[in-house]
Structures are given as C-alpha cells and as structure tokens.
Amino acid sequence: MNTMVKNMAMAGAASLCMAAAAGITSCSDFLNQESKIALTEEQVFSDINNVVPLVDGLYTVYRDLRAGRNGLMINLGLDETQQGAFQLSSEKDQSGLDKYNGLLAPTSPQVAQIWAKRWPLVVSAAKVVDVLGKIEQTEASQALLGQASFFRALGMFELSMFFGEIPIIDISRSGELGTGRQPLSDVWSYIINDFKTAAQTLPPTQSDPKRTTSGAAWAMLGKAYMCAPDETGLRSYDEAKKCFEEVMKGRYSLVPNFATLFNNDLNPDVWQQNTSEAIFELQFTNPFPDQNYWEFDCGSRAIDALFGNGCYFSGYDFLLPTPFAYQTVENNGLWEEGDLRKNVSLRYDFTYVKMKVTKTDEGEVTTYDTVPTSAIPLSWTGCTDELEPHIRKFEDIRTDEKHGTYANMWNSGKNHPLIRLADIYLLYAECLYRTGSTGADGDHNAYVQKVRDRAWGGSGAPPMPTPAGDFIKNLMDERMRELCFEGWRRIDLIRTGLFVELVSARNRWANEEHGGNPIPAFYQRYPIPDDEIKTNEDFASDPNAQNPGYPK
Numbered sequence: 001m002n003t004m005v006k007n008m009a010m011a012g013a014a015s016l017c018m019a020a021a022a023g024i025t026s027c028s029d030f031l032n033q034e035s036k037i038a039l040t041e042e043q044v045f046s047d048i049n050n051v052v053p054l055v056d057g058l059y060t061v062y063r064d065l066r067a068g069r070n071g072l073m074i075n076l077g078l079d080e081t082q083q084g085a086f087q088l089s090s091e092k093d094q095s096g097l098d099k100y101n102g103l104l105a106p107t108s109p110q111v112a113q114i115w116a117k118r119w120p121l122v123v124s125a126a127k128v129v130d131v132l133g134k135i136e137q138t139e140a141s142q143a144l145l146g147q148a149s150f151f152r153a154l155g156m157f158e159l160s161m162f163f164g165e166i167p168i169i170d171i172s173r174s175g176e177l178g179t180g181r182q183p184l185s186d187v188w189s190y191i192i193n194d195f196k197t198a199a200q201t202l203p204p205t206q207s208d209p210k211r212t213t214s215g216a217a218w219a220m221l222g223k224a225y226m227c228a229p230d231e232t233g234l235r236s237y238d239e240a241k242k243c244f245e246e247v248m249k250g251r252y253s254l255v256p257n258f259a260t261l262f263n264n265d266l267n268p269d270v271w272q273q274n275t276s277e278a279i280f281e282l283q284f285t286n287p288f289p290d291q292n293y294w295e296f297d298c299g300s301r302a303i304d305a306l307f308g309n310g311c312y313f314s315g316y317d318f319l320l321p322t323p324f325a326y327q328t329v330e331n332n333g334l335w336e337e338g339d340l341r342k343n344v345s346l347r348y349d350f351t352y353v354k355m356k357v358t359k360t361d362e363g364e365v366t367t368y369d370t371v372p373t374s375a376i377p378l379s380w381t382g383c384t385d386e387l388e389p390h391i392r393k394f395e396d397i398r399t400d401e402k403h404g405t406y407a408n409m410w411n412s413g414k415n416h417p418l419i420r421l422a423d424i425y426l427l428y429a430e431c432l433y434r435t436g437s438t439g440a441d442g443d444h445n446a447y448v449q450k451v452r453d454r455a456w457g458g459s460g461a462p463p464m465p466t467p468a469g470d471f472i473k474n475l476m477d478e479r480m481r482e483l484c485f486e487g488w489r490r491i492d493l494i495r496t497g498l499f500v501e502l503v504s505a506r507n508r509w510a511n512e513e514h515g516g517n518p519i520p521a522f523y524q525r526y527p528i529p530d531d532e533i534k535t536n537e538d539f540a541s542d543p544n545a546q547n548p549g550y551p552k
Contacts, residue, residue, distance in 0.1 A: 048141055054128055055144050058121060058151045059210050063282045065117040066416070066487070068293040072319050073097070073110050074162065078489050079506035080325040080480050081391075084317025085383040086301060088509060098509035100519040106530035106550055114162060115529050118155045122169050125152035129194075130171035146201035150212045150220070153194030157224060160187050161491050164525050164547055167538075180538030181545065185232040188224070192234060195221035199243075204251055209274040209281060216280035218246040219419050222427060227495045241431040244424050245439070252276060252421040254454050259344045261417060265312065265397040279419040286398055286406040291413035294394035298485075299409055302378050302386035303350060306371070309408045310401030311352055317386060321346060324506040325484060326389035329465060334480060336465065341455045345484050347392040350376055355402050391485050422451050422482050426475065433471050448475065451482055472496060499524045522549025 065071060075081045076097040088095045094110055096103025104111070128148035132141050152169070159166045165181040168190055198217035206213055222243030228234035253276045255261060264271035274281055284292040299315020307314055326346050327333025335342045350373040358365045378386055396412040397403060406413075429447035432439055439447065445463070452461035466474050479492060493499035503510055504518045513519075527550040532539055539545040546552045 046135075048135060048138075048144070051128060051131060051144055054124060055147050058125055058128075058147065059283075061121045061124065062151060062154065063284070065121065066282060066418075067284070067291075069297050069318060070113050070117055071292070072294065072297055073114055074490050075319055075485065075487065077503065077507060077510065078322075078493065079502040080322055080484050080489050081319055082322050082507050082509055084301070084320050085385050086381040087316070087318050095509070098507060099513040100503075100510050100523045101513055104523065104527070106527040106533065106546065108527070108529075111526045112529040112531060114526060115159070115532065118159050122152055122155035122159070125149070125155065126169040126171055133172070142201045143203065146198045146214075146217070147212055149194040150198035150202070150217055153191045153198065153224070154220060156187065156191050156194075157220070157227070160184070160191070161227060161494060162526050163528060178538045179536055180542055184229050185234065188228040188232045188234050192221065192224050192228070195224055199246070209278075210283040212280060215247050215251055216419055218243045219279050219424055222247070222424070222431075223491075226427065226431070227491060237431045237434040241428065241435060241437070244428040244431065247279065247421075247424050248428070252279060252424075254421055254425075254450070256454070256458060258341050258454055261420075262393045262414075263344050263395075264414065265395055273415040275417070277421045278417045279421065279424070280417075281420075282416040282418055284413040284415055286396070286411045286413040288411070291411050292394070292416065293410060293412060295396060295399065295409040295412035298391040298394050300350065300386050300390055301381060301383075302376055303352070304409075306376055307352055307354060308401075309410060311354075312397050312400035312403075312409055312412075313347060313350070313352075313390070313392075313395050314409050315390075317383075317390075319391065319485075320385060321389055321391060321484070322506050322508060323388075325480065329467070334477060336462070338461075339455050339481065340457060341481055343392075345391070345393050347390045347395070349373055350387060352376075353402070393485050416486075418487065422454070423479075423488070425451050426479050426482065430472070430475055433475075444471070448478060451478070455481070473498065476502075494524055520549060522547065 076083060076094075077100065082098050083095070088098060093103055093108060095101075096105065096108060097110060125148045128144065129152060132145045132148065135141060156166065156168075165184055166187055167179050168177050168182045168187060170177060170190070195217055198212065199214050199221055202212055202214040202217050204214050222240040225234070225236045225240035225243065228236075255272070255275050255277050260272050261275065261277065262271075282292075284290055295312065296315050297318035298320075299313050299317075301315070301317050303311055304314035304316070324333050326335075326348075328335045328337070352371050354369045354371055356367050356369060358367065373387065376387060378384065394412060394414065396406075396409075396414050398413075399406045399409050399411045401407040425447045428439065429444040431437075432444040432447065441447065441450070448464050449461065452464060453459050455461060464474055464478050468474050468477075476492060476496060476498060480489065483489070490499075493502060500518050500521050500523075504514065504516075505511065510519050525547045528539070528546050533545050533552075534540065
C-alpha cells in the first residue's frame with residue numbers, strides 16, 4: 001500500500017520513521033541516535049526504552065494530522081460548517097466536499113490526504129502493540145501498550161467512520177489479513193478491543209497533560225459502542241452508558257465559565273488550557289512548529305486585506321459556519337437568547353483597534369485607531385460572506401501585532417480539548433434516552449441541563465428547545481451549540497443517520513447544488529483514493545474496493 005503499508009515487511013521501517021515525529025528527521029537518524037551503529041529491528045526493540053520514542057511520536061503524529069487545513073478538511077460539507085464563497089470558486093477540486101457532486105471523487109487530493117495522514121499513526125501503533133506482546137510484561141510495558149492501543153483504535157475509528165471497511169493492521173496476523181478491506185464487524189471488534197485494552201492499562205491521571213489516560217480510553221470506548229454500524233452487531237447504548245459512567249466518577253468537572261475554554265481574547269489571564277474538563281487535549285503552542293494554523297483557515301479575507309495578517313482574526317475563509325450555525329432560532333437557526341456560548345464560538349463583530357507606529361524626531365509614536373465593522377470594505381474578493389459570522393473558538397490573541405511575539409494569525413496555537421466532559425454528559429444523556437434508564441443525577445434531561453446551565457452562566461437555563469419534536473434531533477442541535485467546530489459533527493451525523501437530512505437542508509452549497517433535494521446517501525462515506533486502489537494489490541484485485549456510488 002503506497003499510503004498505508006503496501007508490504008507488511010515494511011511495517012518496522014515505517015514505524016521507526018514515526019519516531020522522527022518526536023524530533024528526529026529520518027529512520028536512519030533514529031537508529032544512529034540510539035546506537036551510533038547499525039542495529040536490527042530486534043536489537044532496537046529488545047530494550048523497552050527504545051519503544052518509548054515511538055510511543056512519543058504517536059502523539060505528535062496525531063496532533064499534526066489534526067493541525068492545519070488537512071485537519072479541518074473533515075469539517076467541510078456539514079450542517080455546521082462549509083467553505084467560504086471565494087474558496088469554493090477558486091479551488092474547484094475542493095468544492096466537491098461541500099457540493100457533493102462529481103468533484104468529490106477517488107481522484108480528490110483532499111480525500112487522499114484524509115486517508116493517507118491517518119495510516120502512519122495506525123501502522124506505528126500496531127508495531128508497538130506487536131513488539132510489546134513479545135517482551136516481558138511490566139507496569140511500564142503495560143502503560144506503553146495502553147497508549148499504543150488507544151492510538152491504533154483512534155486512527156481506525158476515524159478511518160472507518162469516514163471510509164467504511166478498511167484494512168486491519170495487526171503485525172502478528174499480517175499474512176492472514178493482508179492489506180485489503182476487512183468486514184466492518186472485524187474492524188470494529190479491533191477498535192473496541194483496543195480501547196478496552198487502553199481503558200484497562202492506562203492510569204487515571206498523567207503528569208504530562210498530553211498523555212492519554214483511562215478516562216480518555218473509556219470515553220472513546222463509549223463513543224465506539226455508539227458509532228459501531230448496526231450491521232456489526234456491536235452497537236450498544238447500554239455498554240456505552242457504562243463507559244461514560246467510568247468517565248464521570250469524579251476525575252473531571254465542568255469549568256464554571258464556558259469562555260474559559262476558548263476565548264483568550266476576552267481575558268488572557270482567565271483563559272486556561274488542560275482544565276478540569278479536559279479528558280484528552282491536543283497540545284499546541286506558538287511558535288513554529290507546534291502551532292495549529294487554524295485561524296489562518298478560519299479568519300476573514302476582508303480583515304486580512306484591510307489589516308494584514310497581524311490582526312488575530314484575519315484569515316482565508318476556508319472554514320466558515322453555515323447560516324444555520326450562526327443564526328438565531330427566530331431566524332430558523334441554532335441560537336437562543338441568553339446562551340453565552342454563541343459569542344464565544346462565533347465572531348459577529350469585526351471592529352478592530354488598529355495599531356499605527358509613526359516615526360518622529362523624538363522617536364516612534366504608537367497610536368490606535370478603532371475601525372468598526374461597518375467601515376470595513378469587502379476589498380479582497382467582494383464575497384459577502386467575508387464579513388458574515390466567522391468561527392471564533394480558534395482565535396489566538398497572542399498572534400495579534402499589538403501583543404508582540406507571534407504577530408501573524410498563521411501562528412495560532414491554542415490547545416484543542418478534543419474530548420471534554422460536556423461532550424460526555426450529552427452522549428450519556430443520549431444513552432439514557434435510548435435505553436430508557438436514569439443516571440445518578442436523574443434522567444436524560446438532567447444531564448443536558450448540566451451543560452445548558454453552564455451556558456447560561458451557571459444556572460437557570462431554559463429546557464432544551466424541541467422544535468423537531470424528536471429528542472435525538474434536538475440533542476444534536478444541543479451538541480452543535482456546545483461542540484461546534486470541535487471535530488465531532490461528521491461522526492455525529494453519520495452515527496445518528498441524520499447526515500443526508502441535515503446537510504441537505506443546512507449547508508448552503510449542498511442545498512444549492514442539489515436544488516433543495518437530498519444529497520445522494522452514498523456521500524456519507526468518502527471515496528477510497530484512486531492511488532490506493534491502483535497501487536495496492538489487495539485493493540486492485542477486489543471488485544468491492546471502491547465505496548458504492550463512486551466511479552471504480
């Protein structure tokens with residue numbers, strides 16, 4: 001496999017390469033760094049200390065595949081996010097990810113990246129799992145096994161949610177499994193068993209905040225039980241409920257103020273990372289190479305044209321909220337009056353205090369001019385969505401020219417709390433509803449209310465709106481209010497069967513492309529990249545290698 005593991009004999013080398021992500025530039029550098037002589041793979045891994053850099057590299061590989069435009073690509077074409085108008089018109093091959101037309105095809109370079117970026121993680125993690133199965137079992141080896149199992153499962157979880165049947169990378173069974181697509185029941189058995197291993201071997205806390213814990217593993221195991229396709233026989237809301245109860249045993253708590261999690265422009269001294277709510281948080285920072293670049297892709301072109309990249313909310317309109325995601329319920333949108341999450345998650349006001357430095361005989365004089373939104377011209381492309389609401393969650397005021405060191409929105413580097421307690425409360429509420437059961441604090445509504453009360457300042461939130469008359473649909477809107485733009489929406493839409501209905505109605509570009517009619521259901525999966533099918537013998541010989549609906 002050119003993008004995954006075409007030949008399992010190469011798995012060791014591919015895995016060693018992943019150690020480069022921890023700061024070493026090549027496989028040979030890794031070997032020389034350890035020994036200064038040529039070592040066999042068996043010699044390298046005879047000492048558990050030689051496995052540690054590879055496990056460390058898994059964190060960097062996953063964080064980096066989530067960073068930048070490639071990391072945001074899975075957010076295109078949803079009911080909460082879409083491309084800006086200029087991006088859509090200027091990058092034709094990319095437009096298919098929102099329009100759901102023939103441009104979303106096996107030849108799509110964007111889809112190829114979504115596929116290719118995740119396989120090094122899976123292969124490297126599988127190598128660690130294999131190696132640790134061959135050495136003496138100790139507390140240290142079990143901790144490494146838990147981390148590797150977590151990442152193999154996480155990579156396979158995302159790949160299967162996006163592509164369906166995928167290869168299973170198990171080094172000990174490589175001759176049996178090959179590199180072709182495997183039945184969903186087998187794929188999801190591996191995912192669930194890996195998360196179980198991680199939950200049972202990882203510690204409840206870690207001194208290094210980047211590292212996974214048993215809480216993160218229980219959370220993902222619960223998600224896996226909710227996401228496993230029905231045909232696998234593995235979907236179980238009862239089992240998911242038990243997993244989330246493990247997460248909620250007291251190690252985590254909601255932070256009182258939602259803004260604390262995201263808005264460092266409100267008060268940089270209050271904004272926090274690795275909070276009591278964070279279950280698994282991706283560790284980004286400024287400057288290069290550890291930033292996430294998200295503001296570059298989520299900011300406004302009009303702002304960049306007027307103020308330059310030294311304004312912390314300028315950018316290139318790659319990823320914007322859909323009208324539904326920024327409008328109020330009165331306008332058939334998402335947001336209720338009084339919900340504090342609205343202005344934390346979205347930018348409606350583009351007023352900017354522009355810094356101006358003037359040289360005088362006495363030296364440089366700094367002055368500031370306030371430029372209101374109404375005075376900002378659409379001077380880049382003239383597309384009106386350049387001053388429509390934008391994503392605010394990823395803005396990083398440390399990149400603003402007035403704040404010095406990282407004065408370029410390209411350098412945005414706030415951490416990303418990928419799994420947090422509010423997410424688990426809402427998933428737990430769904431499990432209680434679907435199983436007709438109650439939790440320690442009440443029924444399903446009680447756990448939704450926990451999240452909503454925080455959104456209204458701590459208490460007194462009205463009950464969740466019920467315009468659809470369907471608890472699951474209404475809960476999905478609540479999940480958007482709480483988790484918008486955080487990377488779970490595509491998975492939520494697929495697992496609940498609401499993808500076609502909600503994307504067709506709420507995504508502007510999909511709706512226009514299909515004249516208000518539903519998009520074809522096969523678009524719920526991405527196509528298998530053409531290059532994979534052509535270069536992987538197991539795919540090339542499989543008449544079902546391509547997902548239904550796409551050209552073979």
